[in-house]
Amino acid sequence: MLTTIALLDRSCGPVGRPFYFGTARRATLPRGKGFVTVEQAETDWVALMLRVRDAQDKAAFAVLFRHFAPRIKAFLMKSGASAALAEECAQDVMATLWQKAGQFDPARASVATWVFTIARNRRIDALRRSRRPEPEALDWGPDSEPDQAEVYEMAQENRRLGAALATLPDKQRVLIERAYYGDLSHSEIADETGLPLGTIKSRIRLALDRLRHQMS
Amino acid sequence: MTIRHHFSDALLMAYAAGTLPEAFALVAATHLSLCDECRAALAAFEAVGGAVLDTTDAEPMGAHCLADTLERLDTPTEGRAERTRSAPEPRRGVLPAPLQDYIGGDLDQVKWRPIGMGVRQAILPTSGGGTVRLLHIPAGQSVPDHGHRGLELTLVLQGAFRDDTARFGPGDVEIATEELEHTPVAEAGQDCICLAATDARLRFNSLIPRLAQPFLRI
Numbered sequence: 001m002l003t004t005i006a007l008l009d010r011s012c013g014p015v016g017r018p019f020y021f022g023t024a025r026r027a028t029l030p031r032g033k034g035f036v037t038v039e040q041a042e043t044d045w046v047a048l049m050l051r052v053r054d055a056q057d058k059a060a061f062a063v064l065f066r067h068f069a070p071r072i073k074a075f076l077m078k079s080g081a082s083a084a085l086a087e088e089c090a091q092d093v094m095a096t097l098w099q100k101a102g103q104f105d106p107a108r109a110s111v112a113t114w115v116f117t118i119a120r121n122r123r124i125d126a127l128r129r130s131r132r133p134e135p136e137a138l139d140w141g142p143d144s145e146p147d148q149a150e151v152y153e154m155a156q157e158n159r160r161l162g163a164a165l166a167t168l169p170d171k172q173r174v175l176i177e178r179a180y181y182g183d184l185s186h187s188e189i190a191d192e193t194g195l196p197l198g199t200i201k202s203r204i205r206l207a208l209d210r211l212r213h214q215m216s
Numbered sequence: 217m218t219i220r221h222h223f224s225d226a227l228l229m230a231y232a233a234g235t236l237p238e239a240f241a242l243v244a245a246t247h248l249s250l251c252d253e254c255r256a257a258l259a260a261f262e263a264v265g266g267a268v269l270d271t272t273d274a275e276p277m278g279a280h281c282l283a284d285t286l287e288r289l290d291t292p293t294e295g296r297a298e299r300t301r302s303a304p305e306p307r308r309g310v311l312p313a314p315l316q317d318y319i320g321g322d323l324d325q326v327k328w329r330p331i332g333m334g335v336r337q338a339i340l341p342t343s344g345g346g347t348v349r350l351l352h353i354p355a356g357q358s359v360p361d362h363g364h365r366g367l368e369l370t371l372v373l374q375g376a377f378r379d380d381t382a383r384f385g386p387g388d389v390e391i392a393t394e395e396l397e398h399t400p401v402a403e404a405g406q407d408c409i410c411l412a413a414t415d416a417r418l419r420f421n422s423l424i425p426r427l428a429q430p431f432l433r434i
Contacts, residue, residue: 061289062286065282070275070277071274072269073275075268075269075272087278091288095285109266110263110266113267114266115266116265120232132238133241133244133246133318134245135249136249136312136313162271165267165268165271176264177268179233185230186227186236186237186240186367187367189227193225197257200259204259205252
């Protein structure tokens with residue numbers, strides 16, 4: 001099985017290219033170098049996550065792990081955890097991602113967002129030793145999968161948001177990062193982020209409206 | 217339910233980031249259970265968190281981590297006691313589910329204690345600074361003039377109240393800061409039930425005049 005993971009994770013050129021690498025940037029990749037890293041290719045995290053959710057695919061999980069676990073570890077260290085605790089918690093978060101995969105809804109959150117919420121909850125639990133009250137669950141019924149267009153639009157919105165965050169003036173971006181690392185108290189957080197959140201809000205709102213409609 | 221008074225972006229961002237004290241987080245979770253507008257805004261702020269996490273410079277994981285985690289996947293981790301439970305099931309009864317979680321039941325299970333002038337309260341157990349309580353104010357009754365030492369969030373669950381700033385009905389949340397000194401009055405017709413959280417921060421305490429009537433005993 002480990003061979004399979006290695007094969008999927010370091011797909012060499014177009015031949016061994018697994019389904020979840022997008023094709024958009026294939027033409028621009030250098031030919032003949034024989035090694036495509038996950039970062040260089042446009043990895044379809046949603047497709048991987050759905051493989052985990054629907055087929056308990058461990059190879060897909062390994063690709064997600066290699067990308068997200070080191071970032072969760074870094075995120076938790078920025079939040080004040082030691083390297084050892086952060087590494088342990090990063091593994092817990094990835095294990096939770098596997099166990100709760102059934103709750104992942106690509107119309108309402110990107111994989112990074114979903115990973116973030118699990119990491120945040122683990123941080124509250126492990127670092128702050130406090131409890132987090134959650135809103136009532138609002139889950140898709142088993143027969144009401146969101147449609148592809150909705151999932152695609154959500155991914156686009158998240159890409160735009162990431163780009164907007166990257167282009168914020170340093171001072172502003174650092175403030176936002178500190179808020180999420182848990183470095184700012186609620187009274188230190190400003191109402192104005194400088195990020196264009198209106199469209200992403202209204203898309204999620206539409207998804208919620210549809211969901212409420214199905215539930216009633 | 218038409219909700220007119222919502223959570224502020226700053227408070228939703230703090231809740232998304234997981235830094236809101238538990239007492240305020242309970243008011244947030246209760247309001248979010250009633251308000252899809254704020255639920256969508258919260259999801260947007262969580263998306264910002266996703267973007268922050270995704271752009272954090274990676275810290276390499278130990279060599280055995282992946283193999284260890286893969287091995288764990290087949291064994292359910294029931295043993296690990298997590299304080300943060302998964303989202304509560306949809307509502308049964310009158311009160312939103314996260315609130316029922318803290319009460320240990322619905323409205324009829326609340327252990328009220330009188331605090332004078334017909335007003336009753338029930339303090340809910342939370343950790344990490346701040347206090348959250350249910351308040352039961354008889355219809356038409358006014359609450360003595362009071363100020364706040366920090367932030368006070370008041371979410372209406374039943375009935376309505378008015379103060380110098382506006383009217384607050386079911387689902388509405390009033391965000392009162394140190395500047396606001398107000399005299400809330402429960403509307404006639406129906407007793408008003410609210411969920412109110414305050415932070416008992418001692419920081420800056422000496423700078424702030426103690427305007428408060430000791431009505432809430434905080």
